[in-house]
Amino acid sequence: MASGIYLKGLFLQPFLLTLLLLPELISVLYASEDSDSITYFEPGHPSLQQWLLPVPPITTAANAVEQLQLGKLLFFDPRLSANGNFACSTCHNPSLGWSDGLKTAIGQQGISLNRATPSLINVAYNKIFMWDGRQSNLESQVLGVMGAEHEMNADYEKLLIFLSQNSTYRRLFAKAFPGKHINKETLAAAIAQFERTIISKNTPFDRWIAGESAAMSADQVAGFQVFINKTKGNCASCHHPPNFTDDGFHNIGLKSFASSNPDLGRYNIKPIKISKGAFKTPPLRGIGLTAPYFHDGSAATLTDVIDHYTQGGEVTTNIDPEMKKLSLSKIEKKQLKLFLEALTTTTDSYPVPILP
Amino acid sequence: MKVYKLACFSIALIYPLLLTADVHIVDQKNKEFSTNELRVKVGDEIRFTNQDPFFHNIFSLSDTMFFDLGSYPQGEFRSIKVKQPGVIEVECAIHPSMNMKIIVEE
Numbered sequence A: 001m002a003s004g005i006y007l008k009g010l011f012l013q014p015f016l017l018t019l020l021l022l023p024e025l026i027s028v029l030y031a032s033e034d035s036d037s038i039t040y041f042e043p044g045h046p047s048l049q050q051w052l053l054p055v056p057p058i059t060t061a062a063n064a065v066e067q068l069q070l071g072k073l074l075f076f077d078p079r080l081s082a083n084g085n086f087a088c089s090t091c092h093n094p095s096l097g098w099s100d101g102l103k104t105a106i107g108q109q110g111i112s113l114n115r116a117t118p119s120l121i122n123v124a125y126n127k128i129f130m131w132d133g134r135q136s137n138l139e140s141q142v143l144g145v146m147g148a149e150h151e152m153n154a155d156y157e158k159l160l161i162f163l164s165q166n167s168t169y170r171r172l173f174a175k176a177f178p179g180k181h182i183n184k185e186t187l188a189a190a191i192a193q194f195e196r197t198i199i200s201k202n203t204p205f206d207r208w209i210a211g212e213s214a215a216m217s218a219d220q221v222a223g224f225q226v227f228i229n230k231t232k233g234n235c236a237s238c239h240h241p242p243n244f245t246d247d248g249f250h251n252i253g254l255k256s257f258a259s260s261n262p263d264l265g266r267y268n269i270k271p272i273k274i275s276k277g278a279f280k281t282p283p284l285r286g287i288g289l290t291a292p293y294f295h296d297g298s299a300a301t302l303t304d305v306i307d308h309y310t311q312g313g314e315v316t317t318n319i320d321p322e323m324k325k326l327s328l329s330k331i332e333k334k335q336l337k338l339f340l341e342a343l344t345t346t347t348d349s350y351p352v353p354i355l356p
Numbered sequence B: 001m002k003v004y005k006l007a008c009f010s011i012a013l014i015y016p017l018l019l020t021a022d023v024h025i026v027d028q029k030n031k032e033f034s035t036n037e038l039r040v041k042v043g044d045e046i047r048f049t050n051q052d053p054f055f056h057n058i059f060s061l062s063d064t065m066f067f068d069l070g071s072y073p074q075g076e077f078r079s080i081k082v083k084q085p086g087v088i089e090v091e092c093a094i095h096p097s098m099n100m101k102i103i104v105e106e
């Protein structure tokens, strides 16, 4: 009798355990259905709203307008660099999609740098900065680049004296940062605030998402389907909504990773196997303006980019598990390219300020 | 009958394990862990279940427990068994915004 009760209890325990875990099991089942939820390719459809960019976080600071106006002058001012010849805009050129059109950046005295200049388009939505993510906010990114020996090589002591002796800068700093000094902190805050105004959120794609059916052609809509479809382009796995980036790191199998001394990228910051040769996923709005592509600038055109992904990368050593050979027809590849072109607005001329 | 007895015997063997070691489930969904902080006991197991339609990774550089369980797709999980008290910072190497803390108590 006693053993009978014991047995009953014995069977009851796993049963209760299962009962306790039931909500977990249910949530797992529902979640997988949830994440595979269907996207409807109709302009303005609710399932597409995840691609709408939120209002950018520019105006949150007090005196935000004064700060970004000051930041715009500083951004274009080469006197911030050691030799007085190198501004933020030297590499982040508004005429070249806020990048430089080069394979990899050229620093002071023509020194070639290792990586391509990232575009500043939609940097306000960015959560982590630099190709290897070594900066966690835009202000520290600004100071890092300004102080880097082969970049602006700023002598901050001299620079702060220059700014405080220039009457216009002195006045603008006082307006932008009442009660604060002209220092590295306010300097970086102003430039970062300006950079956050470089926004692309009215592309043909955005207008189509908002419901304007004529904004994208039938081919472009088909290209968007290729982009999202996991068994086709699988692009959205990393180029997530809403800013076409997962703010993450991937080794996409570039040829340069097979060189004798490859750039290890994210691995230098987080020494985890998967990070070896991994670089940050760039957002895609404005890419029509930012060629060449990839962190090493090895793709000259969007067609080259698509070809690279279609063949599943060139070097498969430590390649990201999301990378695989794609079965895309010639037409699908063309549609994908047309879709990517719908992520850029035609540029208006950009007025560059006269420096004080 | 023999099979029945054998089954009872095996369950009786497993039973104490069911009682002592807890299994904690942490979901990975929408590029987030389902919790920022988890309190567990030495000997417990923590399962990280990937519910996103893309790969996640699990690693920790903590002194308490150093591990890299690699990357895995939707529907799969990786687990760790904690062996000593302390704090374990868990991260995803693909998505740096994903991080959580496991507090292991005696």
Ligand SMILES: [Cu+2]
Residues within 6 Å of the ligand: B031, B055, B056, B057, B092, B093, B094, B095, B098
């Ligand atoms: Cu992840």
